[in-house]
Amino acid sequence: MSDVPVTPAPGRWSDILYGWRDRLLASRRFQVLAARFPLTRGVSARRARACFDLCAGFVYSQVLFACVKLDLFELLARRPRAIPEIAEAVGLPPDSARRLVLAAVSLDLLQQRGPGRYGLGQLGAAMRANPGVKAMIEHHAMFYADMADPVALLRGQRGDTELARYWPYAGDRHPASLEPGEVNAYTDLMAASQPFVADDVLDAYPVARHRRIMDVGGGDGSFLRAVASRAPQAELVLFDLPAVVAAAAPRFAAAGLAARVTLVPGSFSHDALPRGADLVTLVRVAHDHGDDTVAALLRAAYAALEPGGTLLIAEPMAGDAGSAPMADAYFGFYLLAMGHGRARRPDELIAMLARAGFTEARQISTPRPLLSGLIQARRPTI
Numbered sequence: 001m002s003d004v005p006v007t008p009a010p011g012r013w014s015d016i017l018y019g020w021r022d023r024l025l026a027s028r029r030f031q032v033l034a035a036r037f038p039l040t041r042g043v044s045a046r047r048a049r050a051c052f053d054l055c056a057g058f059v060y061s062q063v064l065f066a067c068v069k070l071d072l073f074e075l076l077a078r079r080p081r082a083i084p085e086i087a088e089a090v091g092l093p094p095d096s097a098r099r100l101v102l103a104a105v106s107l108d109l110l111q112q113r114g115p116g117r118y119g120l121g122q123l124g125a126a127m128r129a130n131p132g133v134k135a136m137i138e139h140h141a142m143f144y145a146d147m148a149d150p151v152a153l154l155r156g157q158r159g160d161t162e163l164a165r166y167w168p169y170a171g172d173r174h175p176a177s178l179e180p181g182e183v184n185a186y187t188d189l190m191a192a193s194q195p196f197v198a199d200d201v202l203d204a205y206p207v208a209r210h211r212r213i214m215d216v217g218g219g220d221g222s223f224l225r226a227v228a229s230r231a232p233q234a235e236l237v238l239f240d241l242p243a244v245v246a247a248a249a250p251r252f253a254a255a256g257l258a259a260r261v262t263l264v265p266g267s268f269s270h271d272a273l274p275r276g277a278d279l280v281t282l283v284r285v286a287h288d289h290g291d292d293t294v295a296a297l298l299r300a301a302y303a304a305l306e307p308g309g310t311l312l313i314a315e316p317m318a319g320d321a322g323s324a325p326m327a328d329a330y331f332g333f334y335l336l337a338m339g340h341g342r343a344r345r346p347d348e349l350i351a352m353l354a355r356a357g358f359t360e361a362r363q364i365s366t367p368r369p370l371l372s373g374l375i376q377a378r379r380p381t382i
């Protein structure tokens with residue numbers, strides 16, 4: 001089965017119209033007129049800005065990376081400071097500190113708070129509130145290195161990528177043979193970014209009525225621990241690779257949940273899933289894998305569920321204009337560098353669920369689709 005979705009060929013007339021539009025937008029005379037004419041001036045300025053942002057986006061990302069690496073948001077959250085003080089605290093020459101601060105102000109990461117004093121900007125304040133964002137930005141150093149030559153990446157000429165090493169279960173080795181040292185970094189990254197995902201998913205789908213809930217590929221159990229407080233009567237089952245499950249055990253114990261959880265080490269590509277759950281969750285799992293692996297995983301989840309049980313798939317999804325840059329650009333290249341998988345549209349996942357035997361598959365809206373979309377499906381009762 002192909003991993004590449006087929007889109008219908010555009011009609012001939014629309015090609016002609018788009019061709020005319022493209023020639024118009026490329027015409028220097030049109031660009032000059034549009035920039036001067038009062039009714040098109042605003043649109044023209046926004047388009048020019050969008051083009052510039054696309055060209056400069058990698059610099060913006062690296063300004064953010066420098067702020068995070070130097071802990072600038074933490075420093076300025078305590079109180080606004082002047083450049084010499086910032087320079088000393090982060091260990092930069094004053095001119096470099098000023099350059100970084102001005103760049104960060106221009107991106108709304110920082111804000112000028114009076115003559116020569118700087119504090120957090122709106123985006124810096126929001127990012128600081130989410131420890132998962134900091135961890136994500138730091139790990140982007142690997143993605144940035146892998147993207148240095150995107151054409152080589154597309155041609156498959158990059159060889160061993162940094163992200164493939166970071167997410168080794170996507171490679172050719174048997175995933176159950178991975179050692180703790182190979183899974184701990186990604187497990188901690190997922191745990192740091194999980195709370196916001198869990199809040200959105202569990203607000204959108206109330207789990208309280210379920211009695212045995214299995215999270216497959218559940219990492220260190222952060223999602224299940226959030227489930228535990230929403231479904232206080234439910235038994236919990238965590239299925240993940242042996243080295244990941246080993247890291248999860250002390251975290252359940254620390255949360256006082258050791259007695260409620262069954263930890264099952266294994267590989268869903270090689271081992272059967274334990275049976276008897278009335279809710280199975282796949283949170284940020286399917287998009288890491290190719291279609292054949294996901295199809296087999298859905299069949300395994302179906303077999304593991306009781307008749308009448310529910311499957312939830314929660315992950316960022318492709319398909320709507322608002323999330324297209326995230327799904328098709330960010331995840332498109334991230335998963336290429338990692339070696340497997342793709343962000344799927346809800347209708348693709350729903351079709352895969354139907355092929356695995358599920359019924360009543362439907363999308364449930366979530367407050368922040370950039371963090372996670374959500375699909376629910378049922379194993380029929382007979």
Ligand SMILES: C[S@@+](CC[C@H](N)C(=O)[O-])C[C@H]1O[C@@H](n2cnc3c(N)ncnc32)[C@H](O)[C@@H]1O
Pocket residue numbers: 169175183190191194216217218219220222223239240241244266267268269270282283284285288
């Ligand atoms: C992107 S992480 C998501 C973790 C967690 N669900 C979350 O959202 O924070 C994918 C998880 O799937 C697990 N995984 C990948 N391949 C697996 C396999 N073949 N069998 C079991 N778990 C697997 C990984 O170990 C990892 O914990």
